[in-house]
Amino acid sequence: xxxxxxxxxxxxxxxxxxxxxxxxxxxxxxxxxxxxxxxxxxxxxxxxxxxxxxxxxxxxxxxxxxxxxxxxxxxxxxxxxxxxxxxxxxxxxxxxxxxxxxxxxxxxxxxxxxxxxxxxxxxxxxxxxxxxxxxxxxxxx
Numbered sequence: 001x002x003x004x005x006x007x008x009x010x011x012x013x014x015x016x017x018x019x020x021x022x023x024x025x026x027x028x029x030x031x032x033x034x035x036x037x038x039x040x041x042x043x044x045x046x047x048x049x050x051x052x053x054x055x056x057x058x059x060x061x062x063x064x065x066x067x068x069x070x071x072x073x074x075x076x077x078x079x080x081x082x083x084x085x086x087x088x089x090x091x092x093x094x095x096x097x098x099x100x101x102x103x104x105x106x107x108x109x110x111x112x113x114x115x116x117x118x119x120x121x122x123x124x125x126x127x128x129x130x131x132x133x134x135x136x137x138x139x140x141x
Contacts, residue, residue: 019135020044020063024054024070024082025098030120034069034098037124038131051077055085065093067135069118069127072099094134098122 021043025031028049035045046063048054051074057063068086072079083095100120115134118127 018044020046020066021131022046022048022054022057022065022068022070024048024051024068024074024079026050026071026074030071030098033124034127037127038069041128043131050074051079051082051085054082058086058089067094067096067131069096069098069131071120072097096130096134 019042021038023031023034023038023045024047025034026049031047031049035047038045046057046065048057051070054068054070055077058065068082070079070082077085079097079099083097086093086095094115096116096118098118098120116130118130
């Protein structure tokens with residue numbers, strides 16, 4: 001597992017310029033961790049503390065979001081509800097759901113992301129791997 005500092009000192013992995021990722025989590029520490037990991041790899045990161053705030057960001061025409069990484073359990077509008085709302089207006093938008101619950105338990109509840117479910121806690125390299133996969137990039141590490 002690589003730390004954020006190890007990733008920044010390693011040879012950079014090429015990323016397409018301008019890929020923007022919305023990170024949604026009500027836990028500030030988790031949201032900031034994911035944002036820092038992605039920013040250090042060259043992604044443009046926008047943050048939201050819950051699903052309502054995330055949906056509001058999609059109304060801002062000045063912000064272009066190409067992928068969402070969202071927690072599942074959040075107040076006001078959870079990650080599954082956010083994913084469903086975005087599927088209506090942005091059907092091809094890749095979404096990664098994060099959860100402290102086991103992936104198997106989520107699947108039994110019928111919760112599946114179009115792209116992935118990332119179990120918490122996760123190492124930075126796993127987050128990057130899933131984001132690259134979901135944005136169509138090959139893992140070039």
